Amino acid sequence: xxxxxxxxxxxxxxxxxxxxxxxxxxxxxxxxxxxxxxxxxxxxxxxxxxxxxxxxxxxxxxxxxxxxxxxxxxxxxxxxxxxxxxxxxxxxxxxxxxxxxxxxxxxxxxxxxxxxxxxxxxxxxxxxxxxxxxxxxxxxxxxxxxxxxxxxxxxxxxxxxxxxxxxxxxxxxxxxxxxxxxxxxxxxxxxxxxxxxxxxxxxxxxxxxxxxxxxxxxxxxxxxxxxxxxxxxxxxxxxxxxxxxxxxxxxxxxxxxxxxxxxxxxxxxxxxxxxxxxxxxxxxxxxxxxxxxxxxxxxxxxxxxxxxxxxxxxxxxxxxxxxxxxxxxxxxxxxxxxxxxxxxxxxxxxxxxxxxxxxxxxxxxxxxxxxxxxxxxxxxxxxxxxxxxxxxxxxxxxxxxxxxxxxxxxxxxxx
Numbered sequence: 519x520x521x522x523x524x525x526x527x528x529x530x531x532x533x534x535x536x537x538x539x540x541x542x543x544x545x546x547x548x549x550x551x552x553x554x555x556x557x558x559x560x561x562x563x564x565x566x567x568x569x570x571x572x573x574x575x576x577x578x579x580x581x582x583x584x585x586x587x588x589x590x591x592x593x594x595x596x597x598x599x600x601x602x603x604x605x606x607x608x609x610x611x612x613x614x615x616x617x618x619x620x621x622x623x624x625x626x627x628x629x630x631x632x633x634x635x636x637x638x639x640x641x642x643x644x645x646x647x648x649x650x651x652x653x654x655x656x657x658x659x660x661x662x663x664x665x666x667x668x669x670x671x672x673x674x675x676x677x678x679x680x681x682x683x684x685x686x687x688x689x690x691x692x693x694x695x696x697x698x699x700x701x702x703x704x705x706x707x708x709x710x711x712x713x714x715x716x717x718x719x720x721x722x723x724x725x726x727x728x729x730x731x732x733x734x735x736x737x738x739x740x741x742x743x744x745x746x747x748x749x750x751x752x753x754x755x756x757x758x759x760x761x762x763x764x765x766x767x768x769x770x771x772x773x774x775x776x777x778x779x780x781x782x783x784x785x786x787x788x789x790x791x792x793x794x795x796x797x798x799x800x801x802x803x804x805x806x807x808x809x810x811x812x813x814x815x816x817x818x819x820x821x822x823x824x825x826x827x828x829x830x831x832x833x834x835x836x837x838x839x840x841x842x843x844x845x846x847x848x849x850x851x852x853x854x855x856x857x858x859x860x861x862x863x864x865x866x867x868x869x870x871x872x873x874x875x876x877x878x879x880x881x882x883x884x885x886x887x888x889x890x891x892x893x894x895x896x897x898x899x900x901x902x903x904x905x906x907x908x909x910x911x912x913x914x915x916x917x918x919x920x921x922x923x924x925x926x927x928x929x930x931x932x933x
Contacts, residue, residue: 864887
């Protein structure tokens with residue numbers, strides 16, 4: 519489809535902003551509808567000025583009508599401007615004692631109160647000016663029609679030049695009034711969104727807290743699922759493989775009169791069964807070792823260090839165990855890091871330090887390898903970074919070429 523030219527765009531814009539366009543009447547209806555809703559506030563302010571001694575009585579009436587006035591303003595903006603202002607949800611109903619106290623102390627109540635006492639009367643004044651502009655402009659622009667409708671004997675003489683000026687003034691009013699209505703509607707809409715709706719900063723804070731709680735629940739559910747898989751594999755498939763290996767071992771020991779080919783098949787099956795048991799044990803240990811749940815992180819990573827192919831100096835200082843989710847991540851960090859050292863670092867020794875101070879668990883793994891560890895190099899560090907980030911942890915990697923490599927991971931224990 520061809521792009522319209524400048525003249526066509528100018529014509530479309532002018533047609534959309536004429537005094538008889540939907541844009542003009544929508545804004546006019548919005549600001550005109552604010553007049554009846556502002557009547558209680560205008561009466562209260564007028565009564566306050568006339569009777570200063572009854573200030574609290576007048577303003578208190580607006581405070582009591584605040585929920586109704588807020589609902590009417592929300593309905594006006596939704597039906598005429600298509601702007602949905604979210605409601606403020608309270609933990610207790612208004613008739614509950616705690617509900618009344620909470621509402622009186624909430625800053626949202628006083629923001630709404632400020633809208634009804636300040637913005638609403640000003641918007642109503644703007645609506646009255648817009649209505650007056652339409653009526654005056656229409657009356658002035660059609661002055662010739664009114665004069666023509668008069669009988670000949672009642673028509674004034676020498677009026678032509680004056681009525682031409684009235685007509686021009688009326689046309690200008692009809693052109694300017696929609697823009698005044700648009701300005702008032704825009705200011706009113708922005709003020710209503712800010713003052714009648716929930717506080718954006720607090721709403722964002724609440725959403726962040728909800729997301730943090732949801733993510734914590736998801737992480738706990740994932741950790742629970744890993745533990746369930748570990749139990750199923752350990753108590754199911756692994757036990758069946760152990761039973762199979764035992765039966766093959768018994769068959770190899772007792773069936774001595776079999777042909778050499780049959781014995782070779784049994785030997786091969788027995789060897790593969792034992793290798794499958796070893797691989798499944800490593801898989802189960804990587805998912806969630808039973809010792810981690812039974813005896814904690816110290817015993818679990820001690821087992822990792824004992825199985826390493828190089829000396830590992832382990833230091834664990836944890837006065838209190840972290841949550842199971844953080845423990846699982848810490849175990850994964852140590853396991854994956856030592857696996858990377860064994861595969862890529864060509865190190866002869868390694869040091870692992872695990873310390874907890876207040877609500878922060880710090881893991882430091884250092885080796886005397888060749889260095890050059892790069893998270894983008896496919897060494898497993900990218901997955902390590904993602905796993906640490908899943909619990910809002912941080913990881914720092916210092917691995918210059920030639921070594922040594924130092925990886926520091928900090929995990930919040932309050933998750």
